Amino acid sequence: MDLPTVETLDRPGGDDEVRALLPGLGTDRALLGGGTWLFSVPQPHLRGLVDLTAAGWTPFTADDDGLTVAATATLAELADLDPAGHPQWPALPLLAECCEALVGSRKVWHVATVGGNVCLALPAGPMITMAAALDGVAVVWDAAGRERREPVVDLVAGPQRTTLAAGDLLRAVHLPAAALRGRTALRKASLSPLGRSAVLLAGRRDGHTDGAFTLAVTAALPRPAVLRYATIPSADGLAADVDALADTHGGWYDDAHGSPAWRHAMTRHLAEEIRTELR
Ligand SMILES: Cc1cc2nc3c(=O)[nH]c(=O)nc-3n(C[C@H](O)[C@H](O)[C@H](O)COP(=O)(O)OP(=O)(O)OC[C@H]3O[C@@H](n4cnc5c(N)ncnc54)[C@H](O)[C@@H]3O)c2cc1C
Missing domain, CATH: 3.30.43 (Uridine Diphospho-n-acetylenolpyruvylglucosamine Reductase; domain 2)
Structure with missing residues (x-):
């Protein structure tokens, strides 16, 4: 408009x-x-x-430290990043999977930016999910010419609320190499096949059989949550930790895309699917 x-x-x-x-x-x-x-x-x-978009920022910079995604990288560019070019990073397919969680056709993907998605801070922001699951760090420029780094999961404070002050700009999201070396799994629940995410979970397992387990819970809560375990948790332990998120993260989210009770039930169910897939 x-x-x-x-x-x-x-x-x-x-x-x-x-x-x-x-x-x-x-x-x-x-x-x-x-x-x-x-x-x-x-x-x-x-x-x-x-x-x-005229700033000319290189969409992706890959080095031994990980992958830095410019705020102006589009979802289409992210989805087209070829995992075969970085075989040392098994987590890379998660990037495209998160783009697919934004059901907006390639037309939207071609203009929507990673930075816009994070800074808009909708509960269903899939770039937030991606960053939360992969320990993504926001690189922020402020109006005084300084640069600071802040976990994306902390930058997003609630629905359309961030820690960004007037004059702050998200320059990039850095995904550390250690996280990119993990195996990942994504699950989404929506009320309709092409509906907005009401629950969007991404899990990560580091190493092979005894590695740490990380679960990012988004869309179901007003702000992103990350559950971390030194190794794979028990089914009951994970379910109990999921239940406790309502108290620590402002309750199960309530909007036209799903009721709090349904979101809670689906989060429990999909968290267990991810645990089983990555164990
Ligand atoms: C069909 C359709 C489906 C959609 N589905 C979803 C969905 O499932 N989940 C979802 O989260 N969104 C969804 N959206 C909303 C929106 O398209 C996306 O969130 C998109 O990623 C926003 O990115 P943008 O670059 O277009 O942001 P813009 O519209 O350009 O900006 C969004 C906000 O971020 C600020 N901003 C942008 N870049 C920066 C920066 N670098 N630093 C600081 N602030 C910045 C802007 O000032 C503005 O407040 C959908 C939209 C459409 C049309």
């Missing part, structure tokens, strides 16, 4: 130009990723946009 109150559009062409614009961000001036959310609902408070 048109945003008739927007009067200025900046398209910074590199890091220096991006940084120079950050102090001017606030309630009436927002960063623009792919715009698939920004242009989907009225934004009467906005007077200006800063389009990040």
Whole structure:
């Protein structure tokens, strides 16, 4: 939709130009990723946009430390990342699987950005799921020219709430090599086959038979949760820890995509499926 109150559009062409614009961000001036959310609902408070897509950031940087995904990388680029090019990282197929959890056709995938998905902070944000399961770290630039690093799972504070302050920008998400060496499994529940995720879980098993087990629980809670175990937990132990998430993470989420009781039951069920697959 048109945003008739927007009067200025900046398209910074590199890091220096991006940084120079950050102090001017606030309630009436927002960063623009792919715009698939920004242009989907009225934004009467906005007077200006800063389009990040001209910044020229390399979508992916792979080295011995892991994979750094630029905030402007699109979901299509992420889904097309060829796992065969990085055989040392068995977790890579999870990236495409998380993209598929956003049921928005390739048309949406081609413009929606990883950074936009994380910063929008919807409970069903699949880039949040990906980062939570793979120990993803947000690289954030602030308006004073500093850079900080923060686990994505902490950056997302609740539905459409993050720890980002006015003038903060998500520059990238770093996925550490140690996590990418794990085996992964994803499960999703929706009320309809093409519906938005009501429960989105991603598990990771490090090493082979005795490795650590990590379970990211998203969409079913207002903010992401990560359960961690030194080795595979028992079925009862995992179920009890899932049950306890309601107390620590603001209750089972309630919206048009699923009731809290159903989300709780499906989280229990799918967590056990992941545990069984990765044990
Ligand atoms: C058919 C359809 C299905 C969808 N399904 C889902 C779904 O299942 N789950 C889901 O989470 N979303 C869904 N969406 C919403 C949205 O398309 C996605 O969340 C998308 O990934 C947002 O990315 P974007 O780049 O388009 O963000 P934009 O719309 O450009 O921005 C979103 C927000 O993030 C801010 N922002 C963007 N980039 C940065 C940055 N680098 N640093 C700081 N702030 C930034 C913007 O200011 C804005 O507030 C869907 C949309 C459509 C049209």
